[in-house]
Amino acid sequence: MQYKLTDQWQSTLIISVAFIAALTGVFFFMEQAAGVAFPAFDVMDFLIRVLPGGIITFGIDMMVDFLLLFTDGDDLDSTAKTAESLMAVFQFIGIGTVLGLGYGAIANVLRNRGTFLSSEWSTGLIIGAALGIPVAVISAQYNTSASASPLISTFWILVASLIWGLFHNYAQRRLTPPTPAAETPQNDSGVSDAAFKQTENNAYILDRRQFLIQVGAASAAVTVSGASLGALFGDSETVQGANVIDEAILNTGLEPAPGTRPEYTPLQDHYRIDINSGRFPNVDELEYRLPIDGLVDNPLSLSLANIREDYDVISENITMSCISNRIAGGLISTTQWTGAPLRDILADANLQEDGKFLLIESFDGFDEVVEIEMIMNDERILLAYEWDGVPLPGKHGFPLRVHIPDRYGMKQPKWIEKMTVIDEWQEGYWVRRGWDKDAIVKMTSVIDTVAVDNVYTDDEGVQRVPIGGIAYSGAKEISAVEVRINDGEWQPAQLRTPLSDRTWVIWRFDWPFEAGEHTFTVRAFDGEGVEQIAEVADRRPSGATGYHSETEDI
Numbered sequence: 001m002q003y004k005l006t007d008q009w010q011s012t013l014i015i016s017v018a019f020i021a022a023l024t025g026v027f028f029f030m031e032q033a034a035g036v037a038f039p040a041f042d043v044m045d046f047l048i049r050v051l052p053g054g055i056i057t058f059g060i061d062m063m064v065d066f067l068l069l070f071t072d073g074d075d076l077d078s079t080a081k082t083a084e085s086l087m088a089v090f091q092f093i094g095i096g097t098v099l100g101l102g103y104g105a106i107a108n109v110l111r112n113r114g115t116f117l118s119s120e121w122s123t124g125l126i127i128g129a130a131l132g133i134p135v136a137v138i139s140a141q142y143n144t145s146a147s148a149s150p151l152i153s154t155f156w157i158l159v160a161s162l163i164w165g166l167f168h169n170y171a172q173r174r175l176t177p178p179t180p181a182a183e184t185p186q187n188d189s190g191v192s193d194a195a196f197k198q199t200e201n202n203a204y205i206l207d208r209r210q211f212l213i214q215v216g217a218a219s220a221a222v223t224v225s226g227a228s229l230g231a232l233f234g235d236s237e238t239v240q241g242a243n244v245i246d247e248a249i250l251n252t253g254l255e256p257a258p259g260t261r262p263e264y265t266p267l268q269d270h271y272r273i274d275i276n277s278g279r280f281p282n283v284d285e286l287e288y289r290l291p292i293d294g295l296v297d298n299p300l301s302l303s304l305a306n307i308r309e310d311y312d313v314i315s316e317n318i319t320m321s322c323i324s325n326r327i328a329g330g331l332i333s334t335t336q337w338t339g340a341p342l343r344d345i346l347a348d349a350n351l352q353e354d355g356k357f358l359l360i361e362s363f364d365g366f367d368e369v370v371e372i373e374m375i376m377n378d379e380r381i382l383l384a385y386e387w388d389g390v391p392l393p394g395k396h397g398f399p400l401r402v403h404i405p406d407r408y409g410m411k412q413p414k415w416i417e418k419m420t421v422i423d424e425w426q427e428g429y430w431v432r433r434g435w436d437k438d439a440i441v442k443m444t445s446v447i448d449t450v451a452v453d454n455v456y457t458d459d460e461g462v463q464r465v466p467i468g469g470i471a472y473s474g475a476k477e478i479s480a481v482e483v484r485i486n487d488g489e490w491q492p493a494q495l496r497t498p499l500s501d502r503t504w505v506i507w508r509f510d511w512p513f514e515a516g517e518h519t520f521t522v523r524a525f526d527g528e529g530v531e532q533i534a535e536v537a538d539r540r541p542s543g544a545t546g547y548h549s550e551t552e553d554i
């Protein structure tokens, strides 16, 4: 057995992956437990900015498609989030692995020169700095979700990276083959010199194998416990709504086809999209004040009680959709929003002439800019403090969030920290990342169910299969839904009276059953009779368009 260069590379690869995975696990744990930055996400944010447009999004989309092979498509919201997180983590592990391999190469050169063992500590710190410094700088610039101060995050990332570098150094030292120069033991074993060397080398190779297994196991343990403990810390909130929707309303009118989604989403099932990785700002209800200043004559600082008690209380059933919802995706839900008309609150601040825009900033680093004129002209724009009859859940924006009718979720800031009246428009968080600045909802219609198990015979003796789903057009209402079977004519579906003019509409079409394979397609028309866009467009930048189809072999 002779020690080969390829073994060296294999060992270095194993160590590099193991160590960066462990570091990532520790970073994640500390983010969840201590609120410091998780740099994998910040690096991804950074790469999204510097790489040619779409590369990362493309990667995320591929990852979503891959993950969807293992889940049923219903889970798309969590799938998309998982995909994004996985992308970020893989990327980070990739970067760390490349650095580790580079370090292995340097160690090799130094070894051949016989200088590695004498410069060990410093080379370990150098690779630590090579990872830590750029990552800390990127994180300081891009992280908005950490609750710890940026200084603490920077310090933590640097220290952790240096320790990671020292681990690399330690491992490389263990992997350094015994060189004749470094060998001191006397060959007094009675065997020939060559045989003695061979035994030494074998012992080394066995030891190396053992060592790699230990490193692999220890790193896997750190990675897994970091990830799972972190997850435990992160998402402990249970959401329980009051289910304020009137049962009588849900039980009258057109009966949805069996298998249609609930018209009123149970609060715990409402989709969720955050810019950070699952922690949400923790706001003290009694200490909280909403400052409204900037170009106003009467700056305000409102408590939650002020907002609840001093203004009209408006409750409205509202469907919200994320702009990154796919056709028939899960990032869309309906619940009841309660709050005060935002224009009444702004009016109390006495806006100045040149106050044209409202900058809304959130505790998690999110921000959005809304035209004042639009707010003043639309009493429906809410500063909401309740969902489904209970204070906004932590995940969904406690203590306050805004709702603007007919816009995608990216225009509905959660966890509002302050509002500033400004004179010039500026880009909000998602707009800076390439999404539509207006984000007006694109009409969509979805087949939830082709209820082949619920075939029934109607009065005329025709066997029918109930087909049904939703149609949604922001605040533009739905006037008609049509279904097409294969290449046939579009046929009108029945519509349920919606929960409001801002919710989705449940539709139903009772199809005269015919055996065989069929493709069902759905389209909708809004309140003005405008037809749903047939042309297929991706979600980015302005929201997905195109028809939804289901093919069934019946």
Ligand SMILES: Nc1nc2c(c(=O)[nH]1)N[C@H]1C(S)=C(S)[C@@H](COP(=O)(O)O)O[C@H]1N2
Pocket (backbone or CB within 6 Å): 270, 271, 272, 273, 274, 275, 276, 321, 322, 323, 362, 363, 364, 365, 366, 367, 395, 396, 397, 408, 409, 410, 411, 412, 413, 414, 415
């Ligand atoms: N402060 C803040 N507001 C936010 C976001 C966020 O990450 N932070 N995400 C936005 C996006 S993209 C969507 S789709 C909705 C989702 O709201 P939900 O998670 O309560 O369903 O919130 C919006 N408001």
Ligand SMILES: [Mo]
Pocket (backbone or CB within 6 Å): 273, 321, 322, 323, 324, 409, 410
């Ligand atoms: Mo969104």
